[in-house]
Amino acid sequence: MDYAGGFTEAVAGLADYESAGLEIVFVPEAYSFDAVSQLGFIAARTEQVQIASGILPIYSRTPALTAMTAAGLDFVSGGRFILGLGASGPQVIEGWHGVAYDAPLGRTRELIEICRMVWRRERLSYQGRYYHLPLEGGTGLGKPLKLINHPVRERIPIALAAIGPKNVALAAEMAEAWMPIFYLPDKAADVWGGAVAEGTAKRDAALGPLDVIAHAALAIGDGSDIMQLRDLGRPQLALYIGGMGARGRNFYNDLARRLGYEAEAKAIQDAYLDGRKAEAEALVPAELVERTSLIGPESYVAERIAAYREAGVTTLNVTPLAPTLQARIRLIEQVRALADAAG
Helix, strand or coil: CCCCCCHHHHHHCHHHHHHHCCCEEEECCCCCCCHHHHHHHHHHHCCCCEEEECCEECCCCCHHHHHHHHHHHHHHCCCCEEEEEECCCHHHHHHCCCCCCCCHHHHHHHHHHHHHHHHCCCCCCEECCCCEECCCCCCCCCCCCCCCCCCCCCCCCEEEECCCHHHHHHHHHHCCEEECCCCCHHHHHHHHHHHHHHHHHCCCHHHCCCEEEEEEEEEECCCHHHHHHHHHHHHHHHHHHHHCCECCECHHHHHHHHCCCHHHHHHHHHHHHCCCHHHHHHHCCHHHHHHCCEEECHHHHHHHHHHHHHCCCCEEEEEECCCCHHHHHHHHHHHHHHHHHCC
16 A cells, blocks of 8 residues: 555555455555554455555554554454564654664564563563563553453464565564565575575474565556556665665665675665766666566566565565556456466
């Protein structure tokens, strides 16, 4: 779901998307409207589709509030919520929330542990490196409380957005699902394979297999108008690789380098930070634009779905690109059929 606008209209079409084969819808949260109110709205307007935060930043809520929010959304949706979490970045966390961007790895681990304690209705006595519950010091009156309500599920699925090796290993170890960005199936094993294997080796079998959720824009057809839709991905790629951070502190730029685009990543960042955004967009490699999307003839889309599956992806998070609701529903039907045919 796009946080830029058209939310109510998009939700109105979700029932049709469900009928077409949609299984899950994600709502992001940046420095826009909050995701939680929108997820509650979707829960009230749908009956079967899973709803997921994609993502809630780990710094913007206390661990207990994150757990309460997830339990509340799982309640109003009848057990359909997935808690998507991520660290975001210093620009948003320190600039918008006014909170220090520190220890994302350690805080994520402790946050997950605390959430699961809350959902099990254990008394919240937790002494970690970053979180101390009840608070030490203060008035001294804090008590180890437990959640008043009985959650629909005592283990709400957690999806962790991660791209760095240590964070990816943490996702494979502790989360039900992992959400990478700019997932390039052809290079995924080289970039992330070691980290996934490291985390999987420590994974509790009770979590089940890791659900790998990859995003791709979707459009099917062989006309020039369809092929040009690939270029709609250039502004976002340029923004993240070039502008989401400073020189020397941009996680997405680092990822582009690890994907094999070192020179291009530097050029994109230099152009973007110098204010030459159109040039930065033009510098995004055509291969990256093409192969992180599902845009092209049906045979090409089928081939790319097979590549995603072979690389270990288990959930496709698609953004259907079409001018009308009916055309977008048709795209969902088509990609669902292609995914089913792929195995």
